[in-house]
Amino acid sequence: xxxxxxxxxxxxxxxxxxxxxxxxxxxxxxxxxxxxxxxxxxxxxxxxxxxxxxxxxxxxxxxxxxxxxxxxxxxxxxxxxxxxxxxxxxxxxxxxxxxxxxxxxxxxxxxxxxx
Amino acid sequence: xxxxxxxxxxxxxxxxxxxxxxxxxxxxxxxxxxxxxxxxxxxxxxxxxxxxxxxxxxxxxxxxxxxxxxxxxxxxxxxxxxxxxxxxxxxxxxxxxxxxxxxxxxxxxxxx
Numbered sequence: 001x002x003x004x005x006x007x008x009x010x011x012x013x014x015x016x017x018x019x020x021x022x023x024x025x026x027x028x029x030x031x032x033x034x035x036x037x038x039x040x041x042x043x044x045x046x047x048x049x050x051x052x053x054x055x056x057x058x059x060x061x062x063x064x065x066x067x068x069x070x071x072x073x074x075x076x077x078x079x080x081x082x083x084x085x086x087x088x089x090x091x092x093x094x095x096x097x098x099x100x101x102x103x104x105x106x107x108x109x110x111x112x113x114x115x
Numbered sequence: 116x117x118x119x120x121x122x123x124x125x126x127x128x129x130x131x132x133x134x135x136x137x138x139x140x141x142x143x144x145x146x147x148x149x150x151x152x153x154x155x156x157x158x159x160x161x162x163x164x165x166x167x168x169x170x171x172x173x174x175x176x177x178x179x180x181x182x183x184x185x186x187x188x189x190x191x192x193x194x195x196x197x198x199x200x201x202x203x204x205x206x207x208x209x210x211x212x213x214x215x216x217x218x219x220x221x222x223x224x225x226x227x
Binding site for chain 1: 146148150155156157158160163201203211212213214215216217219220
């Protein structure tokens with residue numbers, strides 16, 4: 001079974017631009033979560049989607065948004081990029097949300113550099 | 116929110132040595148995962164272990180949920196074990212949904 005895929009793997013953007021990252025979960029998984037990893041803040045939760053609905057959101061500004069499609073694929077968008085948005089963006093998929101949760105599996109990440 | 120502390124932050128070993136990594140968490144958790152982050156940044160699943168003990172080859176893990184800690188054991192370490200090890204927990208569904216809260220990680224270096 002194929003793992004979580006993320007595209008693109010690397011991206012260089014200029015301040016003020018916007019960017020869209022894509023994530024395809026493991027086949028049969030319907031929950032997708034996004035995380036940001038930076039050297040200063042570590043791994044931080046951005047948001048979670050299930051059944052095309054945002055279920056949970058982390059403490060990030062409104063410039064960070066996302067969506068999920070009917071095939072469970074998800075995209076996240078960052079508008080008006082700032083230097084501090086340079087990070088590794090990781091997508092995780094799991095079977096579905098739940099009280100006790102299900103194991104989450106991560107993709108290889110998209111490394112975004114903002115200049 | 117829930118706090119996760121990992122120790123030690125850095126660990127340097129000679130090949131063949133054993134090690135124990137610790138993860139403490141501040142509140143009840145519904146699940147806990149251990150990951151190894153490879154040099155390219157991908158998080159590799161090691162264990163999904165909300166409680167009890169599991170073993171996979173040279174690696175094993177124990178979570179004592181009532182005492183709010185988990186341990187990852189690496190035996191007969193190899194240079195390929197180098198990297199950052201993360202503990203991540205999921206707290207109450209009401210307060211955190213499915214989000215995982217990560218510790219700061221343990222940077223492991225295994226020298227030949």
